[in-house]
Each structure stands twice: as structure tokens, then as C-alpha cells.
Amino acid sequence: MTVVGAGTLGTQVALQTAITGHDVTVLDVSEDSLQNCRKNHELILQSFLEREQDPSKVQARAWTNLKSSSSSSSNNSSKDAERVVQETLGRLMYTTDPAQAMDGCELVSENVPEVPEIKSSTYTTLTDHIISSNDNTQDIIFTTNSSTLLPSDFVDVLPEQYRSNFLALHFANGIWDANIGEIMPHPGTDPAITEQVVNFAKDIRMVPFHILKEQNGYIINSLLVPWLNAAQTLVTNGVVQTPSEVDKAWLISMGGYHHNDLSTIRAPFIVMDQIGVPLVANVLSYWGEVSNDAQMTANGNYLQTHYVDHGKHGITNGNPSMCDPTEGIYSYPHPEYMNSDFMH
Amino acid sequence: MTVVGAGTLGTQVALQTAITGHDVTVLDVSEDSLQNCRKNHELILQSFLEREQDPSKVQARAWTNLKSSSSSSSNNSSKDAERVVQETLGRLMYTTDPAQAMDGCELVSENVPEVPEIKSSTYTTLTDHIISSNDNTQDIIFTTNSSTLLPSDFVDVLPEQYRSNFLALHFANGIWDANIGEIMPHPGTDPAITEQVVNFAKDIRMVPFHILKEQNGYIINSLLVPWLNAAQTLVTNGVVQTPSEVDKAWLISMGGYHHNDLSTIRAPFIVMDQIGVPLVANVLSYWGEVSNDAQMTANGNYLQTHYVDHGKHGITNGNPSMCDPTEGIYSYPHPEYMNSDFMH
Numbered sequence: 001m002t003v004v005g006a007g008t009l010g011t012q013v014a015l016q017t018a019i020t021g022h023d024v025t026v027l028d029v030s031e032d033s034l035q036n037c038r039k040n041h042e043l044i045l046q047s048f049l050e051r052e053q054d055p056s057k058v059q060a061r062a063w064t065n066l067k068s069s070s071s072s073s074s075n076n077s078s079k080d081a082e083r084v085v086q087e088t089l090g091r092l093m094y095t096t097d098p099a100q101a102m103d104g105c106e107l108v109s110e111n112v113p114e115v116p117e118i119k120s121s122t123y124t125t126l127t128d129h130i131i132s133s134n135d136n137t138q139d140i141i142f143t144t145n146s147s148t149l150l151p152s153d154f155v156d157v158l159p160e161q162y163r164s165n166f167l168a169l170h171f172a173n174g175i176w177d178a179n180i181g182e183i184m185p186h187p188g189t190d191p192a193i194t195e196q197v198v199n200f201a202k203d204i205r206m207v208p209f210h211i212l213k214e215q216n217g218y219i220i221n222s223l224l225v226p227w228l229n230a231a232q233t234l235v236t237n238g239v240v241q242t243p244s245e246v247d248k249a250w251l252i253s254m255g256g257y258h259h260n261d262l263s264t265i266r267a268p269f270i271v272m273d274q275i276g277v278p279l280v281a282n283v284l285s286y287w288g289e290v291s292n293d294a295q296m297t298a299n300g301n302y303l304q305t306h307y308v309d310h311g312k313h314g315i316t317n318g319n320p321s322m323c324d325p326t327e328g329i330y331s332y333p334h335p336e337y338m339n340s341d342f343m344h
Numbered sequence: 345m346t347v348v349g350a351g352t353l354g355t356q357v358a359l360q361t362a363i364t365g366h367d368v369t370v371l372d373v374s375e376d377s378l379q380n381c382r383k384n385h386e387l388i389l390q391s392f393l394e395r396e397q398d399p400s401k402v403q404a405r406a407w408t409n410l411k412s413s414s415s416s417s418s419n420n421s422s423k424d425a426e427r428v429v430q431e432t433l434g435r436l437m438y439t440t441d442p443a444q445a446m447d448g449c450e451l452v453s454e455n456v457p458e459v460p461e462i463k464s465s466t467y468t469t470l471t472d473h474i475i476s477s478n479d480n481t482q483d484i485i486f487t488t489n490s491s492t493l494l495p496s497d498f499v500d501v502l503p504e505q506y507r508s509n510f511l512a513l514h515f516a517n518g519i520w521d522a523n524i525g526e527i528m529p530h531p532g533t534d535p536a537i538t539e540q541v542v543n544f545a546k547d548i549r550m551v552p553f554h555i556l557k558e559q560n561g562y563i564i565n566s567l568l569v570p571w572l573n574a575a576q577t578l579v580t581n582g583v584v585q586t587p588s589e590v591d592k593a594w595l596i597s598m599g600g601y602h603h604n605d606l607s608t609i610r611a612p613f614i615v616m617d618q619i620g621v622p623l624v625a626n627v628l629s630y631w632g633e634v635s636n637d638a639q640m641t642a643n644g645n646y647l648q649t650h651y652v653d654h655g656k657h658g659i660t661n662g663n664p665s666m667c668d669p670t671e672g673i674y675s676y677p678h679p680e681y682m683n684s685d686f687m688h
Contacts, residue, residue, distance in 0.1 A: 061596075178597040207688065209593050215583045219593040222578060223612065226570035234566060239559045249553050249563040252405075253522040254610045266598045268567065344551065 002027055002105040004122060006037035006094070009145055010111035012175040015041050016062055017109075018091040019084065020204045025093045027101035034094040041092060045085045048176075052081050060176035062205040102129045102140075107200060109169060111145045119149070120157040127159050141193055143169035147221065148286075150214045151186035164190040169197050170218050171206070173275070181206030182218040221283075224271070229284055231268030232299040243269040243329050244336055252343050270337055273314035273328035277307045346371055346449045348466060350381035350438070353489055354455030356519040359385050360406055361453075362435040363428065364548045369437045371445035378438040385436060389429045392520075396425050404520035406549040446473045446484075451544060453513060455489045463493070464501040471503050485537055487513035491565065492630075494558045495530035508534040513541050514562050515550070517619070525550030526562040565627075568615070573628055575612030576643040587613040587673050588680055596687050614681055617658035617672035621651045 003014040006028035014037070018024045028034050048063050095101050112122045123142070130140060142158065142165055144151060151168050158166055167185040172178035181201030185194045194210070201208040209219055217225060231250075234240045247267035272280045285300030287293070307313075307329060314328030326332060336342055347358040350372040358381070362368045372378050392407050439445050456466045467486070474484060486502065486509055488495060495512050502510055511529040516522035525545030529538045538554070545552040553563055561569060575594075578584045591611035616624045629644030631637070651657070651673060658672030670676060680686055 172597050177599065180593050180596050182593070207592070207596055209584070209589055211583055212585065213581065213583050215578065215581075219578060219584065219590055220597050222583075223571060223574045223590070223594060226574040227567060230567050230570040234559070234563060237557065237559075239555055239557050239566075240553070240563065241556065245553055246563055246567070248551070249524050249526070250567060252524050252551055253516050253564050254615075255521065271598075 001025070001107045001109065002101045003109050003111060004028075004101070004126065005111035005113075006030075006033040007111060007113075009171060009173065009175075010109070011037045011040050012044075012173070013109050013111060013145065013171055014092065015044060015088070016175050016206075017204050018088045019063065021091070022204070023091050023093070025095060025101045025105070027095055027098060029096060031096055034096065038092070038094055041089065045088060049078075049081055049085065052078060062176040062179040098125050098129045102126060105140055107141045107143065107197075109143050109145055114146060114148050116149075116154060119144075119146070119154050123154075123157045127162060131159065140165060141196060142166045143197060145170055147218075148216070148283075150216065151184060151189070152214055155186050155188065163188055165193050167194060167197060168218075169201065172220060175206075179206050180220065181208045182211055182220070183208055184211040184214060184218060186214060224275075225283060225287065228268050228272055228280055229296050229299055232272075232284065232302065233295055236295070236299050236302045244342075247337060248343055251337075265337060267337070269329045270335075272303075273330055273332075273335075275314070277303055277312060277314045277328055281308050345369070345451045345453065346445045347453045347455060348372075348445070348470065349455035349457075350374075350377040351455060351457075353515060353517065353519075354453070355381045355384050356388075356517070357453050357455060357489065357515055358436065359388060359432070360519050360523075360550075361548050362432045363407065365435070366548070367435050367437070369439060369445045369449070371439055371442060373440060375440055378440065382436070382438055385433065389432060393422070393425055393429065396422060406520040406523040442469050442473045446470055449484055451485045451487065451541075453487050453489055458490060458492050460493075460498060463488075463490070463498050467498075467501045471506060475503065484509060485540060486510045487541060489514055492560070492627075494560065495528060495533070496558055499530050499532065507532055509537050511538060511541060512562075513545065516564060519550075523550050524564065525552045526555055526564070527552055528555040528558060528562060530558060568619075569627060569631065572612050572616055572624055573640050573643055576616075576628065576646065577639055580639075580643050580646045588686075591681060592687055595681075609681060611681070613673045614679075616647075617674055617676075617679075619658070621647055621656060621658045621672055625652050 001017050001022050002025045003010050003017070004027045006014075006026050010026065010028075014024045014026045018041075026034060026037055028037070048060060051059055108126065110119070110122060112118050126142075140162065142162060144154075144166075146168060147170065151166060155163050155166055167183065167189045170182040170184065172180055181204075183194060183197050183201060185191075198208045198210055211218055215222060231243070231246050234246055235243050240246055247269050250267040251265060281300050281303035283300075284296050284303065288295075288297030288300055312327045312329065315326070315332060330336060345361050345366050346369045347354050347361070348371045350358075350370050354370065354372075358368045358370045362385075370378060370381055372381070392404060395403055395407075452470065454463070454466060456462050470486075484506065486506060488498075488510075490512060491514065495510060499507050499510055511527065511533045514526040514528065516524055525548075527538060527541050527545060529535075542552045542554055555562055559566060575587070575590050578590055579587050584590055591613050594611040595609060625644050625647035627644075628640050628647065632639075632641030632644055656671045656673065659670070659676060674680060
């Protein structure tokens with residue numbers, strides 16, 4: 001499998017695919033990005049070993065699944081875990097050479113920036129290398145991990161013979177915990193190809209969601225955007241005094257207080273910090289403009305001017321206590337929602 | 345304190361107020377409703393005693409708070425609990441006579457149906473009885489528990505001298521678990537009155553949320569409506585095959601799988617069943633029409649024609665396993681989200 005683009009999500013997809021026993025080539029135009037990707041692979045695997053040794057930590061779903069399915073009869077699970085780490089690293093290759101990356105490749109996961117020109121030139125480069133190679137009958141599935149574009153938005157950049165082999169396979173940030181694979185074909189995708197991708201998603205320990213019609217935001221972002229927007233509306237319009245009031249009301253109403261592990265609680269502004277405030281600000285501004293929704297646009301602006309412009313970008317690793325003491329909507333590493341009396 | 349209207353929410357407000365040591369009069373036009381209310385008070389208190397004896401059950405927040413704040417040094421908590429039950433029932437009075445209900449009353453919680461004419465005639469009846477009584481200087485605070493109307497929508501039905509004493513004090517269904525009190529004044533409410541109501545909410549073990557500007561839906565419904573609407577959009581438009589796929593994706597992404605008690609998990613369609621499908625259908629249809637949102641209207645219609653019209657009304661007590669085997673969006677009493685492999 002070839003992962004194209006060694007950013008945050010590309011890094012995660014590559015690692016999860018390698019963890020589950022597949023050889024993976026990571027392709028990026030930047031040597032620095034690739035080195036950074038390799039470093040992150042080591043750090044993430046190390047963090048699994050640490051979670052493994054600390055029973056108070058919630059274990060990553062996609063990692064735990066893997067370990068429990070291991071056929072090894074050994075009881076020494078920490079040794080098992082270290083073996084998985086070493087084997088995983090051995091299955092990962094990093095290159096800036098498209099020809100090398102495409103050689104023998106059966107499945108591409110494209111994770112390049114959400115800029116139509118970059119998407120377009122990426123697919124042109126990849127397919128040029130197949131077509132010019134000796135093995136031009138090579139059967140390759142192309143999947144995009146795009147969050148904002150629909151497959152039909154850029155299917156035309158692929159040579160015609162690959163269009164029916166093209167669809168979206170979308171992962172959530174924090175792929176090991178939020179192990180969903182959203183599979184979204186365009187109208188011209190071959191159903192047999194879609195089915196192969198559903199099986200691939202299962203194979204790498206994702207729970208597959210087959211999306212029947214193209215939908216901006218797939219399932220999860222389709223729910224998240226209106227929910228986050230509604231929460232921000234209350235703050236933007238001065239209906240509440242603080243974002244934390246909104247979170248507190250949600251958590252009390254929705255039973256969030258039953259969690260024993262406060263690091264796993266989820267409410268709108270906590271989630272904004274986890275996603276990253278700049279991304280949420282951009283999404284609300286973008287969709288506010290596209291759908292001519294003045295309130296949503298105002299919400300995007302509010303997040304930009306009150307947080308992003310002041311360097312308050314949130315956290316992205318999902319665990320505030322392991323975070324740099326940067327600030328988001330909440331202050332870390334000890335946000336008020338981690339206080340045991342937050343919901344009193 | 346006088347609770348006007350002995351429906352679902354009035355019943356809950358009256359009981360919680362009595363539990364926390366206040367004398368409560370429940371006023372309703374129907375003798376049957378009052379008898380039903382009394383019966384429900386006994387059943388709910390009984391269910392607290394049962395939860396008390398079963399350590400696997402999540403204890404109701406507003407009840408647990410009360411017990412833990414008890415000054416009793418006795419270790420016999422089950423005896424304590426039975427004493428609280430008996431004392432609570434002793435503080436509750438039920439009447440169809442407005443004069444009796446308003447005699448000496450300092451605070452009204454109005455819980456009558458969301459029909460402007462009923463609201464209007466209720467306030468006229470209540471205030472007529474004060475004005476015609478000997479004690480016409482009686483200082484009474486009027487709070488409405490309306491979910492859909494703003495205080496300023498019907499403040500004018502009150503005699504002028506009571507308008508600054510009028511505001512919303514809104515409770516969630518399942519007041520003991522979702523113990524929030526949303527306090528929303530209209531522009532003419534006396535701030536000192538608002539503060540008194542905030543303190544009253546604390547006094548009856550609610551977490552108070554002071555809403556600074558009138559807002560349809562307060563905090564919680566302002567978040568819930570767009571979130572539920574977005575989920576239903578995916579189903580109405582055939583983007584997903586089943587509602588449970590949407591819930592599953594949400595739960596995996598948002599960490600719902602960390603719950604040990606599956607009866608506490610929350611995702612859009614699970615929550616619709618908990619709220620009651622007819623109510624959600626009505627809310628979406630109503631706001632779809634008011635805001636000229638064709639998708640929201642279609643979503644309301646979908647819920648009506650696919651569930652409500654077939655008697656699938658969901659559950660309302662929050663605990664599917666204690667529920668009658670009626671059907672909602674999920675099938676009870678063993679909905680698929682209670683299966684341990686639901687999120688695999």
C-alpha cells in the first residue's frame with residue numbers, strides 16, 4: 001500500500017496499515033516531512049507501549065484489537081507488544097520517488113493538502129508513472145482521504161481507465177481510538193472496487209461505514225459541524241457567559257459525568273480544542289460563505305479573532321495532560337473540565 | 345412552592361423540590377392528572393430506593409447529592425433513604441383549587457401545555473386569585489418551564505405588577521440525572537428576581553445556567569436540534585443505510601465506547617428514542633416551517649411517517665431495559681446498541 005502525503009493523517013494511516021501486517025510505502029515531495037513521519041511513527045508506537053504498561057490508561061481500540069487477535073500463545077504481552085513495534089517499523093518505507101512508490105502498488109491512500117491544484121498534480125504524477133512503466137496493466141485502487149472534497153469533485157484529474165477505481169476512504173484523526181473508515185464512492189465507482197475497499201478497511205482494523213451517496217462531511221463531520229456551530233452561536237451571540245457553560249450543560253444532560261476517565265469526556269468546546277481551533281474556524285468560515293449563512297460566518301470569525309489570532313490553537317493528541325502547555329479555548333494542561341467538581 | 349400542571353415535567357419538578365425539603369402544592373385542572381402524579385411520585389421514589397440497593401446502577405445525581413449532604417451520622421443509608429422518601433411524600437399536596445394553591449405561595453413553576461391560550465388563561469386564573477385575595481401585596485415569582493416559547497412571548501398575559509417577577513426556569517426531562525436549571529429572564533425581568541431564581545435552582549440541587557439573552561431552545565435544545573437534524577438528514581437523504589450506523593460512527597469517534605454502563609451511552613438516534621420520537625418529529629417539522637428549512641421539514645415528516653405513524657414512539661425513562669417492549673427507532677428492551685459488539 002502506498003500512502004501519499006506524510007502529514008498528520010497520512011502518518012496515521014501508514015502506521016495503522018503497517019501495524020496490521022501490510023508493507024507500506026510513504027511518498028512525499030519533502031524529505032523533511034518523511035523524516036518527521038518516521039520519527040512520529042516511532043513516538044506513537046512508543047506511546048502504545050506506555051499505555052500498555054499503565055492499566056489506568058484507556059487502550060487504543062485498533063491496537064488492542066490487533067493484540068487480542070494475535071495467535072501467539074505467550075502470556076508475555078509486553079514482549080508481544082515490543083515485537084509488534086519492531087515488526088511494524090520493518091514494514092514501513094519512506095521515499096520521495098513516485099516511481100519507487102508506485103512499483104507493485106495495489107492501493108493508494110492519498111492524503112495531500114486540500115488544494116485542487118495539489119490534488120490534481122499528485123494524481124497526474126502517480127498515474128503518469130504507472131502508464132509509463134512496463135506494467136501498464138497494473139490494477140490500482142486510488143482512495144482519497146479528503147475531508148472537504150467529494151470524489152466527484154476531482155475524479156476528472158485521473159486518466160479515464162482509473163476513474164472507476166477511485167473513491168474516498170476517510171479516516172478520523174486519532175485513527176487508533178476513533179477507528180472508523182468512511183467509504184464513499186462517486187457515481188462512477190465500480191461497486192466491486194468499493195467492496196474491496198470496505199474489506200481493506202476491516203483488514204486494517206477500522207469499522208467500515210459505506211456511504212451510499214456523496215455527502216460533504218461524510219457521517220461524522222456532517223454531525224460535528226452543526227453541533228459545533230450551534231455551540232459557538234451561543235457564545236458569539238452572548239447568550240452564555242463562557243464556552244465552558246455550554247459544555248457543562250451538555251455533559252450534565254447527556255450523562256458525560258458517568259465517565260470515570262475525564263480525559264475521554266466530549267462536549268462541543270472540548271471537541272473544538274481536540275480537533276484544533278484553526279481548523280474549526282476555517283470550516284465554519286468556509287461553509288458560512290458557501291451556504292450564505294451569516295451566523296456561521298460570524299462564528300468562524302469569532303473563533304479566529306478570539307482564539308486563533310492569539311495563538312490559542314487547542315490540542316490535537318486527544319490527551320490534554322500529555323500536551324504542551326499551549327492554550328486553546330480551555331487552558332492546558334489543567335483545563336477546568338478535568339476538575340472533579342466541574343459538573344457541580 | 346406551587347407547581348402548575350401535573351404532566352411529565354411538572355411531576356418531576358414537584359418531586360425534586362419536595363425531596364430537597366420544600367413544601368410543594370401541585371395544581372392541575374384534572375383530578376385524574378393529580379392522582380396519576382401522586383402515583384408517579386411514589387413510583388419514582390421507589391425506583392431511587394431500588395437504585396440505592398443495586399451498586400451496578402448509576403445513582404441519580406440530584407438524589408445522591410441530597411443524600412451525601414445529609415448531616416445524619418448514621419451508616420444505615422438504606423434507612424436514611426426510606427426516611428427521605430416518607431418525608432418527601434409528606435411535603436406534597438395536590439389540588440384542583442387555584443385559591444388553595446396560591447395561598448401563601450412565593451414561587452410558581454408553570455408547566456402547562458405549550459398552547460398560548462392555555463398559558464394565557466392559566467396566568468389569568470393564578471393572578472386573579474392573588475389580586476382578589478386579602479393579601480394582594482403578596483410577592484410572588486412566576487417561572488415558566490416552557491421549552492418552545494420565550495418569556496417575552498407571553499409576559500403580557502400577566503398583570504403589569506407581576507411582569508418583572510416573571511422569567512423562565514427550564515428543567516430537562518429526567519431532572520434527577522440531567523439536573524440542569526436553565527434560567528432565562530426577559531428584558532423586563534428584575535435582576536434581583538433572576539438571582540433569587542438562580543439560588544432557588546441551586547437549593548433544589550440543580551446546576552443553574554443563567555442565560556443572558558432570550559434564546560429559543562435555551563442551551564441544551566439549541567445544541568440538540570441541529571445535531572439530531574443533521575443525523576436525520578443522513579437517513580432521510582439515503583446517505584446511510586440505517587440510523588444505527590450514524591450512532592455507531594458517532595460513538596466510535598467520540599469515545600462513547602469507554603462507558604462501562606451501556607445504558608448511559610448517547611448518540612443521536614439513541615437520544616431521539618430517549619426524548620420521544622413524536623416530540624422530535626414535531627420540533628423538526630415546526631422549526632423547519634418557521635425557518636423555511638425544507639430539509640428540516642422533510643426530516644420531521646420522515647420521523648412522523650416512518651416511526652410515529654407506526655406507533656414507534658421511543659422510550660422516555662432513559663433506561664431501555666426497564667422499559668415496556670414498545671418500539672422506537674431501535675427495538676426494545678434489547679436495542680442493538682446494548683450489544684457488546686455494537687461498536688466492532
